[in-house]
Amino acid sequence: MSACPKILSQHFDVPNAHKIEVYCSRGGYTSARKVLTEMGAEQVIEEVKKSNLRGLGGAGFPTGMKWGFIPRQSKKPCYVVINADEGEPGTFKDRYILCLDPHALIEGVIIACFAVKSHKAFIYIRGEYVEPVRIFRGAVEEAYEKGFLGKGIFGTDYSLDLIIHVGAGAYICGEETALLDSLEGKKGFPRLKPPFPAVKGLFNSPTVINNVETLACVPHIINKGAEWFSKLGCEKNGGTRLYSVSGHVKKPGLYELPLGTSLKEIIYEHAGGIRQDLILKAVIPGGISSSILKANEIDIRMDFNSLAAAGTMLGSAGIMVMDETTCMVKALLVATRFFAHESCGQCSPCREGTGWILKIVERIWEGKGRPQDLDNLIDISQNIEGNTICAFGDAAASPVISYIKKFRGEFEHHIKTGSCDLVEAALK
Amino acid sequence: MIKNSDFTYQYKLELEQIMSQYETKRAALLPVLNLAQEKYGSLSPEIEKAAAEYLDLPLMQVREVVSFYTLYHTKLKGKYHFQVCRNMSCHLLGCEEIIEYLKTRLSIDVGEDSEDGRFSLSTVECLGACEIAPMMQLNDRYIGPLTKESMDEILSKILSEQKI
Numbered sequence: 001m002s003a004c005p006k007i008l009s010q011h012f013d014v015p016n017a018h019k020i021e022v023y024c025s026r027g028g029y030t031s032a033r034k035v036l037t038e039m040g041a042e043q044v045i046e047e048v049k050k051s052n053l054r055g056l057g058g059a060g061f062p063t064g065m066k067w068g069f070i071p072r073q074s075k076k077p078c079y080v081v082i083n084a085d086e087g088e089p090g091t092f093k094d095r096y097i098l099c100l101d102p103h104a105l106i107e108g109v110i111i112a113c114f115a116v117k118s119h120k121a122f123i124y125i126r127g128e129y130v131e132p133v134r135i136f137r138g139a140v141e142e143a144y145e146k147g148f149l150g151k152g153i154f155g156t157d158y159s160l161d162l163i164i165h166v167g168a169g170a171y172i173c174g175e176e177t178a179l180l181d182s183l184e185g186k187k188g189f190p191r192l193k194p195p196f197p198a199v200k201g202l203f204n205s206p207t208v209i210n211n212v213e214t215l216a217c218v219p220h221i222i223n224k225g226a227e228w229f230s231k232l233g234c235e236k237n238g239g240t241r242l243y244s245v246s247g248h249v250k251k252p253g254l255y256e257l258p259l260g261t262s263l264k265e266i267i268y269e270h271a272g273g274i275r276q277d278l279i280l281k282a283v284i285p286g287g288i289s290s291s292i293l294k295a296n297e298i299d300i301r302m303d304f305n306s307l308a309a310a311g312t313m314l315g316s317a318g319i320m321v322m323d324e325t326t327c328m329v330k331a332l333l334v335a336t337r338f339f340a341h342e343s344c345g346q347c348s349p350c351r352e353g354t355g356w357i358l359k360i361v362e363r364i365w366e367g368k369g370r371p372q373d374l375d376n377l378i379d380i381s382q383n384i385e386g387n388t389i390c391a392f393g394d395a396a397a398s399p400v401i402s403y404i405k406k407f408r409g410e411f412e413h414h415i416k417t418g419s420c421d422l423v424e425a426a427l428k
Numbered sequence: 429m430i431k432n433s434d435f436t437y438q439y440k441l442e443l444e445q446i447m448s449q450y451e452t453k454r455a456a457l458l459p460v461l462n463l464a465q466e467k468y469g470s471l472s473p474e475i476e477k478a479a480a481e482y483l484d485l486p487l488m489q490v491r492e493v494v495s496f497y498t499l500y501h502t503k504l505k506g507k508y509h510f511q512v513c514r515n516m517s518c519h520l521l522g523c524e525e526i527i528e529y530l531k532t533r534l535s536i537d538v539g540e541d542s543e544d545g546r547f548s549l550s551t552v553e554c555l556g557a558c559e560i561a562p563m564m565q566l567n568d569r570y571i572g573p574l575t576k577e578s579m580d581e582i583l584s585k586i587l588s589e590q591k592i
Contacts, residue, residue, distance in 0.1 A: 168497030185457030
């Protein structure tokens with residue numbers, strides 16, 4: 001079993017960890033103070049670059065490099081936007097940070113804003129997170145009262161405001177440019193890139209958008225050094241990762257482990273293995289958008305590069321486990337229903353394609369499948385892929401292609417017999 | 429009946445505080461609508477009009493935002509709004525059974541409200557709490573893992589007006 005350094009989750013079990021006194025008593029805000037009083041902006045960016053911290057919302061883009069893209073001489077204000085939309089099914093890590101260690105996030109925000117010379121940050125929290133919003137709002141108020149936010153932070157001439165913006169229910173707003181449109185009071189429609197947000201983002205100004213988990217890592221990097229952080233992970237993937245594990249495991253929950261921990265180890269050693277000791281059938285490794293893995297493919301390192309090489313992705317590290325009782329047709333129906341429901345409707349291939357896919361999968365599930373349905377599903381999916389403004393189209397296509405590719409026999413059987421007796425047989 | 433001016437008049441201070449945080453008037457639209465729904469329970473055409481006037485926006489821009497986001501509703505929900513998650517982890521652990529059971533116990537279908545205005549039942553796509561699947565949001569609270577027994581307990585508390 002991998003050693004389990006508690007970095008992001010080290011305060012989770014501490015009583016009242018969300019209170020500023022508790023956070024400060026455990027060394028909190030010393031990194032932000034150090035940055036503001038002893039370091040320069042470029043030095044902070046260099047340190048984050050050296051740490052090999054990558055965006056943990058799903059895309060995995062190097063964080064220091066992203067900060068470095070902000071034009072240094074821009075006359076416009078620069079904004080930092082924290083993506084706390086967390087809508088990827090299978091993922092619940094950011095909720096834990098917001099509720100159990102909100103000051104680590106606020107400290108990360110202060111450091112990020114200082115590094116890119118921003119004086120205003122917006123955190124976009126999904127509307128369903130009523131309790132996390134309440135807790136985080138309390139933490140922000142505490143930080144203002146202590147003088148860690150507002151004017152003249154830590155006795156310097158640096159000032160920063162952090163605004164909490166609550167969303168209203170739309171998965172697409174987790175996509176960074178859709179989030180910006182939503183923050184500007186519009187429907188959450190993704191924008192064409194370029195221009196990238198670093199050049200033209202919120203209110204047409206240079207903008208950095210980072211995920212909650214990413215920013216919560218930053219104080220630890222400053223505190224213990226980039227080298228320490230980079231060594232926690234693997235090549236080009238610094239730090240640990242919060243893995244959200246759910247589905248047919250004995251101990252669903254949030255597990256902090258090094259990047260690159262084996263998926264098999266996470267399921268069988270940390271999450272306790274498969275419920276009732278049934279046989280594993282499949283695993284979604286990185287949220288519902290990631291391609292599915294068969295049981296014999298889980299001996300794999302959970303890092304961005306290893307999963308990409310296996311044709312899937314680490315994404316949000318939301319691991320969903322399926323045992324032998326799972327009907328893959330029904331599972332695909334659940335996934336396609338989600339994408340059809342959440343397509344923003346801006347691009348025709350996605351708007352029309354996701355609805356069309358859903359109709360076909362529903363038909364198969366209802367026992368009215370046709371022999372040509374599977375090839376049609378693949379064809380429609382491949383025609384969505386790469387033909388939309390944002391990555392949602394690709395995300396909608398990948399489950400369809402991977403479920404059919406890996407469980408084609410089961411889909412064909414379902415079309416032929418109109419039933420799920422393969423699953424029933426597995427249980428006999 | 430809410431008049432256009434009531435909302436902006438009654439909640440003037442809160443609205444001014446919201447407006448002060450944003451660079452453009454339009455950017456305040458979601459927080460303004462969130463506040464209105466919190467105060468009135470739903471977003472009526474009068475509220476949409478009041479928000480449009482307050483933010484100097486065409487009514488259509490307000491309406492398209494209201495219809496885009498799933499948390500906005502234009503009709504009042506029941507006093508107890510059951511929103512059962514039906515995405516993958518909740519599906520794998522039996523949310524369909526939970527939904528069927530709730531339909532029977534509440535005597536309403538998904539998407540319906542009870543005639544006495546007490547209950548509403550909805551299904552939702554992922555609430556970000558897969559570790560407690562199958563789960564639901566009951567008004568503001570997340571509850572899970574759900575079983576028929578735990579739902580009986582919740583319902584008996586509601587029916588006897590106890591705190592959940």
